[in-house]
Amino acid sequence: MGPRDIGDLNLGDLNMPEPFRHLDQIKITHTAKKGCEECLKTGDTWVHLRLCLSCGHVGCCDSSRNKHATRHFHATKHPLVRSIEPGEAWIWCYVDNLMAGELDR
Numbered sequence: 001m002g003p004r005d006i007g008d009l010n011l012g013d014l015n016m017p018e019p020f021r022h023l024d025q026i027k028i029t030h031t032a033k034k035g036c037e038e039c040l041k042t043g044d045t046w047v048h049l050r051l052c053l054s055c056g057h058v059g060c061c062d063s064s065r066n067k068h069a070t071r072h073f074h075a076t077k078h079p080l081v082r083s084i085e086p087g088e089a090w091i092w093c094y095v096d097n098l099m100a101g102e103l104d105r
């Protein structure tokens with residue numbers, strides 16, 4: 001497969017609903033970071049943390065006031081995050097709006 005432009009990608013999304021098609025974009029699965037990067041800068045608090053599996057960005061969840069993980073997706077189009085809450089390892093795909101699997105804890 002060669003490089004695809006956005007038009008082809010959208011068409012592919014319509015034709016092939018497939019929950020795991022973004023998993024090949026996983027580059028990072030663990031982090032030593034313990035806080036939302038943006039909230040730490042502004043002194044805000046968060047509820048839960050999400051790790052971007054493309055670049056290692058750590059942001060806060062949608063229950064948090066600033067929703068930095070979702071904002072990171074809109075800014076970068078990185079599709080996958082995981083929970084880095086203790087005992088949680090599920091992956092969320094923002095593009096498909098579904099759970100895309102589970103990682104090692």
Ligand SMILES: [Zn+2]
Nearest residue numbers: 022093095096
């Ligand atoms: Zn996906």
Ligand SMILES: [Zn+2]
Nearest residue numbers: 036039060068
């Ligand atoms: Zn945040």
Ligand SMILES: [Zn+2]
Nearest residue numbers: 052055057078
């Ligand atoms: Zn990212």
